Amino acid sequence: MGLKQNLHNLKEKYKGTKMAPAFNAIHTFLYLPNEVTHGGTHIKAADDLKRTMNIVIMALIPCLIFGMFNAGYQHYAAIDGSLRADVLANFFTWDNLWIGIIKVLPLVIVSYGVGLAVEFVFAVIKGHEVEEGYLVTGMLVPLIVPVDTPLWMLAVAVIFGVVIGKEVFGGTGMNILNPALTIRAFLFFAYPTWMSGDKVWVYDAVNRAGTADAISGETILGSYAQNQEVIYSTWDKFMGFIPGSVGETSTLLILLGAAFLIFTKIGSWRIIVSTFLGAAVMGLIFNQVVAADVITESSKFYGLMNTVWWEHLMIGGLAFGAVYMATDPVTASQTNKGKWIYGFLIGFISIMIRVFNPAYPEGVFLAILLMNVFAPTIDHYVVQGNVKKRLKRTKVKTA
Amino acid sequence: MSKDIRIKKGLDIKLVGEAEKTTTNVSLSSVYAVKPEDFHGITPKLIAKEGTAVKAGEALFHSKSDERILFPSPVSGKVTEVIRGARRKVLAVKIAADTKQTYADFGKKDAAKLSGDEVKNHLFASGCWPFIKQRPYDVVANPNQAPKAIFVSGYASAPLAADLDYTLSGKEAELQTAVTAIAKLTAGKVHVSVGKNSNSPLSNLTGVELHKVSGPHPSGNVSTQIAKIDPINKGEVVWTVTPQDLVIIGELFLTGKFNAERTIALTGSKFEKPQYVTAIAGATISDITAGNLNNDNTRIISGNVLSGKQVKEDGFIGYYDNQITAIPEGDDYEFFGWNKPVFNKISASRALTFSWLNPKKKYDLNTNTNGEHRAFVVTGSYEDVFPLDIYPMQLLKAFMYKDLDEMEALGGYEIAPEDFALTEFICVSKQPHQKIIREGLDLMREELG
Numbered sequence A: 001m002g003l004k005q006n007l008h009n010l011k012e013k014y015k016g017t018k019m020a021p022a023f024n025a026i027h028t029f030l031y032l033p034n035e036v037t038h039g040g041t042h043i044k045a046a047d048d049l050k051r052t053m054n055i056v057i058m059a060l061i062p063c064l065i066f067g068m069f070n071a072g073y074q075h076y077a078a079i080d081g082s083l084r085a086d087v088l089a090n091f092f093t094w095d096n097l098w099i100g101i102i103k104v105l106p107l108v109i110v111s112y113g114v115g116l117a118v119e120f121v122f123a124v125i126k127g128h129e130v131e132e133g134y135l136v137t138g139m140l141v142p143l144i145v146p147v148d149t150p151l152w153m154l155a156v157a158v159i160f161g162v163v164i165g166k167e168v169f170g171g172t173g174m175n176i177l178n179p180a181l182t183i184r185a186f187l188f189f190a191y192p193t194w195m196s197g198d199k200v201w202v203y204d205a206v207n208r209a210g211t212a213d214a215i216s217g218e219t220i221l222g223s224y225a226q227n228q229e230v231i232y233s234t235w236d237k238f239m240g241f242i243p244g245s246v247g248e249t250s251t252l253l254i255l256l257g258a259a260f261l262i263f264t265k266i267g268s269w270r271i272i273v274s275t276f277l278g279a280a281v282m283g284l285i286f287n288q289v290v291a292a293d294v295i296t297e298s299s300k301f302y303g304l305m306n307t308v309w310w311e312h313l314m315i316g317g318l319a320f321g322a323v324y325m326a327t328d329p330v331t332a333s334q335t336n337k338g339k340w341i342y343g344f345l346i347g348f349i350s351i352m353i354r355v356f357n358p359a360y361p362e363g364v365f366l367a368i369l370l371m372n373v374f375a376p377t378i379d380h381y382v383v384q385g386n387v388k389k390r391l392k393r394t395k396v397k398t399a
Numbered sequence B: 001m002s003k004d005i006r007i008k009k010g011l012d013i014k015l016v017g018e019a020e021k022t023t024t025n026v027s028l029s030s031v032y033a034v035k036p037e038d039f040h041g042i043t044p045k046l047i048a049k050e051g052t053a054v055k056a057g058e059a060l061f062h063s064k065s066d067e068r069i070l071f072p073s074p075v076s077g078k079v080t081e082v083i084r085g086a087r088r089k090v091l092a093v094k095i096a097a098d099t100k101q102t103y104a105d106f107g108k109k110d111a112a113k114l115s116g117d118e119v120k121n122h123l124f125a126s127g128c129w130p131f132i133k134q135r136p137y138d139v140v141a142n143p144n145q146a147p148k149a150i151f152v153s154g155y156a157s158a159p160l161a162a163d164l165d166y167t168l169s170g171k172e173a174e175l176q177t178a179v180t181a182i183a184k185l186t187a188g189k190v191h192v193s194v195g196k197n198s199n200s201p202l203s204n205l206t207g208v209e210l211h212k213v214s215g216p217h218p219s220g221n222v223s224t225q226i227a228k229i230d231p232i233n234k235g236e237v238v239w240t241v242t243p244q245d246l247v248i249i250g251e252l253f254l255t256g257k258f259n260a261e262r263t264i265a266l267t268g269s270k271f272e273k274p275q276y277v278t279a280i281a282g283a284t285i286s287d288i289t290a291g292n293l294n295n296d297n298t299r300i301i302s303g304n305v306l307s308g309k310q311v312k313e314d315g316f317i318g319y320y321d322n323q324i325t326a327i328p329e330g331d332d333y334e335f336f337g338w339n340k341p342v343f344n345k346i347s348a349s350r351a352l353t354f355s356w357l358n359p360k361k362k363y364d365l366n367t368n369t370n371g372e373h374r375a376f377v378v379t380g381s382y383e384d385v386f387p388l389d390i391y392p393m394q395l396l397k398a399f400m401y402k403d404l405d406e407m408e409a410l411g412g413y414e415i416a417p418e419d420f421a422l423t424e425f426i427c428v429s430k431q432p433h434q435k436i437i438r439e440g441l442d443l444m445r446e447e448l449g
Helices: A002-014 A020-030 A049-079 A079-089 A096-125 A133-145 A151-165 A180-188 A220-225 A233-237 A249-265 A269-291 A309-314 A318-325 A336-356 A362-398 B115-126 B172-182 B222-229 B245-253 B285-289 B394-400 B403-411 B415-428 B433-448
Strands: B018-023 B031-034 B044-046 B059-063 B070-072 B077-084 B088-096 B133-135 B149-153 B192-193 B210-214 B236-239 B261-267 B275-282 B298-302 B309-311 B323-328
Touching: A002 A020, A020 A096, A049 A079, A049 A096, A049 A133, A049 A249, A049 A318, A079 B309, A096 A133, A096 A151, A133 A151, A133 A180, A133 A318, A151 A180, A151 B210, A180 A362, A180 B088, A233 A309, A249 A269, A249 A318, A269 A309, A269 A336, A318 A336, A318 A362, A318 B172, A336 A362, A362 B403, B031 B298, B044 B088, B070 B115, B115 B172, B115 B245, B133 B222, B149 B172, B149 B222, B149 B245, B149 B394, B172 B245, B192 B222, B210 B222, B222 B236, B222 B415, B245 B261, B261 B285, B275 B285, B285 B298, B285 B323, B394 B403, B394 B415, B394 B433, B403 B433, B415 B433
Parallel strands: B018 B275, B149 B192, B149 B236, B192 B210, B261 B323
Antiparallel strands: B031 B088, B044 B059, B059 B070, B077 B088, B133 B236, B261 B275, B298 B309, B298 B323
16 A cells, blocks of 8 residues: 555565665654564563654754744844844844754754765665664754854764764764764864854854954853953843854753653753752852952953852853753763762863863863763762672671 | 562553453363473473373473473373474473373372472472572572572562462462472572452461562562562572462372463453463463454464563463463554654653553553664663662673673672563663573573572
């Protein structure tokens, strides 16, 4: 009968050939396979990896759409500051969306196109199925880069990230570092001028630099780092009407995404909560340092150290990192106890780097990558606790 | 002093086709089979050749490693065929049953007056030893080791499991005799568990320590109960017996006969009338299910849906099983099955799956895998359905890369494959957990003894 039968026949025809993984990836995208259990449990729960990844993508969609509007809004608001007086009236406009369509959508398309192509090539060469990990990575990448990132740069970074960050370790589930952050880190270290400074965050700011029409694309963190006043209100920061990477500005939508991930039991609430906790603690410590007059206004750290601890949670990429990046189950700690430690340290170190990094006032992606490396160590000690308990039981018996 | 066991972590899988509490006597099958693969880890050495006439209880084969461990014919009749597989491995010994059953007479014994060795020898001679299994490794007990305790789980929590309160009713005398006998085999206690609000015939036994169990599956798994009552440490051995096998042991002591008849639950949506029947171990499936089974694209399972074995209609019920489950095969594609909201399947998550809305609903699940095999990705989900104080994913990985030190340290002595049935059921990556555990346990047994 129709499509289903035709695809089934094609699958049988391609079975065992080199192209089978590529065909199956498309086939299983349309149809849940006809595979039945054998050997183990005779029934299986409804969830598979595709469904799990799909939930994360759904949680990211609001951030993407908001990011598209925000790309236009920041552009026009930088030209005409009066637009900021009535944000709501000037935010959800067709003009803004159009900027999003021409600037943000290409980032998404390049990220998915290049990344999936690499995945397919590896699957065909190595003869394994195309695994779903990149479905989420491909959506994360455009959301954590500046809006003006050149597309070729993104393509190069994606190839690097997928090959070195993931495939060399054996593909989805085997990687040590979060692939999306590997891509971000590659961009940061390979093309630092495009990833930091006061221009790349707003569309067209780079082109206009040095001309009469120059506009500023300074982020809040950038302003604080230079001990400058910030023009945005708490409301702006929470809602996300601020410059920043494409999809990470709206704390509100990120929290909604977090609620969705936690409710569906896909994201780890332990990591999300402990990351915010760690960041708050570090922020409080810095506030106390300032309150104790250890740091004076003349210090170059004053601006960020004096930022109220709860404000640290809303600005920069902290919320986005905590909810969507730190929770990547493959690179995070795998034990429940370990997740608390892992998340806490991510938050703690993020704010520390944010304050002390002289070149670039943000540290979330570096903190997460660092903790990715230490996650197995954390797990090791947590699991050893269990092992010791077991050994102790034996000793009590024999004593 | 009884200790109650309350489990919070776990998952009750509610399926359509619970057995109605009526029992039909099934007439004798013409052919029975004893399959050595039912006794994991035993290499059989045949005693009865093709053509030999046997009585019920007479040995068909013994264990190659211990000649005392005999495996009896469940019925009287003639050995018609020894089916062999690759490398002449014995797959099944088939017996054509006599129309009038005769039993080998092992003599009535008063269990209370026997010594431990006498009980042991009686169990050896009558072929009842294989009913006693051991932890670690979940195999037939090694009689040369002394168990620190013996565990009997009288609470069945697996999906659609036979209600032991029902199937054991009226067997009080047999059960009491059997526990009196097996209590002689250990210097420790005999721990018996029953459901919290049950009127199980097991709850009035004397000479045992009784535990009341509550909570979702796997609260009825004997590993769960061992872990809560008296966990196994390195170098220790515990033995386990199922209550339905205690009945057979009890009858042996009371009457001198080996009578492998038990009450079997026919469950699952593919039975027209799910109910109980009485049948003898090793009976032909089609004789037990005759006139009741809708065998159209059906998976027939000897045992439950989580840990049972797939059998054909002309196959035979497993030696230890007291349940046959029949569910639909799921060999069809489902359009956008991976992302559309799901209302007719069970899930431990809420990823557009809605089984959490109505926890009492009964589902008609089929055998579709609902996705393809992948590497381990998701973490933290197994822990929600795994009540033992063990890190399930770390243990599984240690079992996969076969690091014996880690397998031992992480709790390999405390588990059986069935304990990983629920984690396998919910596994997003569709990994074969029970197979991984079984192979790892076999390796541990080989290398560590």
